[in-house]
Amino acid sequence: MTDFIKEPAFEIGRRVEIRGPYAWFVILKPTVDVEAALDAFISEFSAFLGGPVRVISCTGPWLGKLRKDLADPASDAVVISDLDQADANFWRALDINRSGLLRSGPVILWLSSLGLADLCEHAPNIRSFVGGSIVYLGIRGDVMTASERQQRISDLESHFQVTSAEVILRAESGTLPTEPHYVEWLVLLDRGDLV
Amino acid sequence: MESIVLPSSRDTIAQVRTYLLRQDADTGNKNNVYNIFKTTTSQNVLYMTVGPSFDKGPTDSHFYLESGSRLSFGITLCESNRRCSLVSYRFQLNLPEGHSPSFYRFDLNDKAHETPLFEPRCHFHPGLDEVRLPCPALTPLEVLDRIFLVIEPQLAVAAR
Numbered sequence: 001m002t003d004f005i006k007e008p009a010f011e012i013g014r015r016v017e018i019r020g021p022y023a024w025f026v027i028l029k030p031t032v033d034v035e036a037a038l039d040a041f042i043s044e045f046s047a048f049l050g051g052p053v054r055v056i057s058c059t060g061p062w063l064g065k066l067r068k069d070l071a072d073p074a075s076d077a078v079v080i081s082d083l084d085q086a087d088a089n090f091w092r093a094l095d096i097n098r099s100g101l102l103r104s105g106p107v108i109l110w111l112s113s114l115g116l117a118d119l120c121e122h123a124p125n126i127r128s129f130v131g132g133s134i135v136y137l138g139i140r141g142d143v144m145t146a147s148e149r150q151q152r153i154s155d156l157e158s159h160f161q162v163t164s165a166e167v168i169l170r171a172e173s174g175t176l177p178t179e180p181h182y183v184e185w186l187v188l189l190d191r192g193d194l195v
Numbered sequence: 196m197e198s199i200v201l202p203s204s205r206d207t208i209a210q211v212r213t214y215l216l217r218q219d220a221d222t223g224n225k226n227n228v229y230n231i232f233k234t235t236t237s238q239n240v241l242y243m244t245v246g247p248s249f250d251k252g253p254t255d256s257h258f259y260l261e262s263g264s265r266l267s268f269g270i271t272l273c274e275s276n277r278r279c280s281l282v283s284y285r286f287q288l289n290l291p292e293g294h295s296p297s298f299y300r301f302d303l304n305d306k307a308h309e310t311p312l313f314e315p316r317c318h319f320h321p322g323l324d325e326v327r328l329p330c331p332a333l334t335p336l337e338v339l340d341r342i343f344l345v346i347e348p349q350l351a352v353a354a355r
Contacts, residue, residue: 008229009209010212010213010216010217013213014220039205040205040209043203043205043206043208043209044209044212044213046206046209047206047209047210047212047213047214048213048217140229142208142212142229142232142233142234142243143233143234143235144233144234144235144244148233149235152248155247155248155249156248159248159249178304178305178306178307178308178314178316179283179302179304179305180269180271180283180284180285180302180303180304180305181248181269181285182305183242183271183282183283183305184242184244184248184269184271184283186237186240187235187236187237187240187241187242187271188235188237188242189237190237190238191237192236192237192238192239192240193237193238195237195240195271195273195282195305
């Protein structure tokens with residue numbers, strides 16, 4: 001499973017765009033913080049497409065529900081999020097019914113490496129829908145480090161010639177000037193309660 | 196800013212970052228958006244930023260446009276009761292050397308100034324810190340549209 005490249009959601013969106021309609025993708029999910037990763041992926045993929053992305057679950061009467069969800073509507077982007085719990089029989093049934101699953105909108109199969117192995121073993125025709133479109137989800141952190149926060153706080157203190165302690169006092173007394181920098185300063189000081 | 200309805204803060208961050216990634220991809224991938232786009236949170240308040248807090252010249256943390264202009268911004272959002280609202284923002288576009296005005300800035304203050312005519316809550320600086328032209332309250336994406344789809348093309352025309 002080490003041959004697949006790692007791509008962030010934006011790049012996956014570009015691949016989906018290039019493949020055009022009827023595209024099936026497998027995204028290999030991370031092994032930790034899976035739910036948060038799925039939520040973040042949905043947000044970023046939706047932002048890329050400029051519209052909502054539907055998350056389809058396979059719980060319940062699996063195949064019938066899945067066919068219905070894929071067909072109605074058939075043009076939006078969907079992520080099937082819980083195929084890892086599918087057993088060999090389900091994958092085979094999915095493979096046999098593959099023609100009923102065809103749709104113009106992109107289909108993302110959100111799988112673990114083991115789930116991908118099951119797909120390859122039991123659903124070779126679905127595997128052919130996917131072709132080479134298998135990628136690891138690349139997680140790119142954007143959270144400011146402690147030193148970056150401190151550098152910004154120092155820049156603000158230097159620019160306004162005011163200490164952070166004074167800013168907090170003025171915010172508490174409601175006398176802080178109305179200015180975006182002061183709001184940012186309070187967040188950097190972890191005093192969002194004063195915003 | 197109750198009049199502006201935003202999706203969740205996570206979706207808003209994704210929209211702003213994706214906007215920059217798309218602009219960057221369309222103009223030759225000059226910027227490392229993943230490195231320059233930063234977020235931090237405090238309780239239910241979220242801050243996203245690109246570039247330094249104060250523009251003192253080109254840095255690696257700015258977003259560079261095709262014209263050579265550099266963009267920095269800070270946006271603060273508040274999420275409570277499953278609603279995401281805009282608290283404040285500042286978007287500063289510094290034009291390439293020799294252009295006049297030297298910068299444009301869009302500001303949204305967190306609350307009304309005691310003299311709103313002197314400092315409207317949402318205003319635009321056309322190259323002068325002391326001049327604040329009132330403008331309608333815009334979403335972050337609407338400000339980016341004005342920068343990338345209105346100002347930037349005019350700079351390209353002027354450069355010809």
